[in-house]
Amino acid sequence: MAMTPPPPAAASAAAAKAGAHSVFVYGSLMADEVVRAILKRVPPAAPALLPNYHRFNIKGRIYPAILPVESKKVEGMVIMGVTDEELQVLDAFEDVEYTRTRVEISLADSSEKMLADTYVWSDAEDSNLYGEWDFEEWKKLHMKDFLAMTNGFMHGLEQPEAKTRVETYQTFMQQQEYPTSETQVEG
Numbered sequence: 338m339a340m341t342p343p344p345p346a347a348a349s350a351a352a353a354k355a356g357a358h359s360v361f362v363y364g365s366l367m368a369d370e371v372v373r374a375i376l377k378r379v380p381p382a383a384p385a386l387l388p389n390y391h392r393f394n395i396k397g398r399i400y401p402a403i404l405p406v407e408s409k410k411v412e413g414m415v416i417m418g419v420t421d422e423e424l425q426v427l428d429a430f431e432d433v434e435y436t437r438t439r440v441e442i443s444l445a446d447s448s449e450k451m452l453a454d455t456y457v458w459s460d461a462e463d464s465n466l467y468g469e470w471d472f473e474e475w476k477k478l479h480m481k482d483f484l485a486m487t488n489g490f491m492h493g494l495e496q497p498e499a500k501t502r503v504e505t506y507q508t509f510m511q512q513q514e515y516p517t518s519e520t521q522v523e524g
Contacts, residue, residue: 356420356421356424357417357418357419357420358418358419358420358421358423358424358453358454359415359416359417359418359419359451359452359453359454360415360416360419360424360427360453360454360455361385361387361413361414361415361416361440361442361453361454361455362413362414362415362416362455363387363392363401363403363411363412363413363414363455364392364400364401364413364470364472364475365400365475365480365483365487366414366416366427367413367414367472368476368480368484370480370484371480371483371484371487372416374484374487374488374491375426375427375430375487375491376419376423376426376427380416380417380418380419380423381416381417381418382414382415382416382417383414383415383417383444383445383446384412384413384414384444384445384446385412385413385414385415385442385443385444385445385453386410386411386412386413386442386443386445387403387410387411387413387440387442387455388409388410388441388442388443389405389406389407389408389409389410390403390404390405390406390409390410390411390440390457391403391404391406391409391411391469392411392469392470393458393466393467393468393469393470394466394467394468394469394470395458395463395465395466395470396465396466396467397465398465398506399475399478399479399482399483399510400470400475400483401470402434402435402457402458402463402466402470403455403456403457403458404457404458404461404466405457412445415442415444415451415453424437424454426494427456429494429501429502430487430490430502431456431502432501432502432503433459433501433503434458434459434460434503435456435457435458435459436456436457436459437454437455437456437457438454438455438456438457439452439453439454440452440453440454440455441453442455486506486510490502490506
């Protein structure tokens with residue numbers, strides 16, 4: 338006998354009991370390739386807006402930060418159905434630079450409001466924040482390298498002596514900009 342799927346409300350209630358989370362993303366995690374590298378899948382997502390926040394560039398970094406700023410808004414995506422375990426992986430990926438915070442967002446398609454977790458820059462007084470970060474520019478200029486760094490971080494996360502994401506990022510970027518003596522050809 339075939340089972341009929343539960344109605345959407347019952348399905349979402351079951352998902353909530355199973356630890357399903359909604360996460361508002363606004364930077365590298367808007368790219369399916371980065372989400373897949375971190376979560377090993379691409380959960381359902383929808384365009385969303387976060388009011389009263391601003392997305393900044395960070396001097397010396399290729400990823401953004403958000404902080405509360407009155408009368409501004411951040412366009413991003415809400416990833417839905419994130420498990421407790423996946424949320425822990427996202428926490429490790431965002432590392433100490435960000436604080437997971439519950440915010441109210443609105444879906445871009447319907448203006449429906451909902452609560453979601455997001456990662457807010459931990460240092461509200463950081464003098465390295467400036468301007469406005471651009472996702473399309475990031476995709477063109479930095480996604481390939483960022484994805485390589487992310488894959489390295491995820492591989493390292495499985496090791497007994499895992500590096501933090503910040504350490505992985507710094508090491509990766511130093512190798513990109515300043516080759517070590519092992520990678521230089523002696524002349």
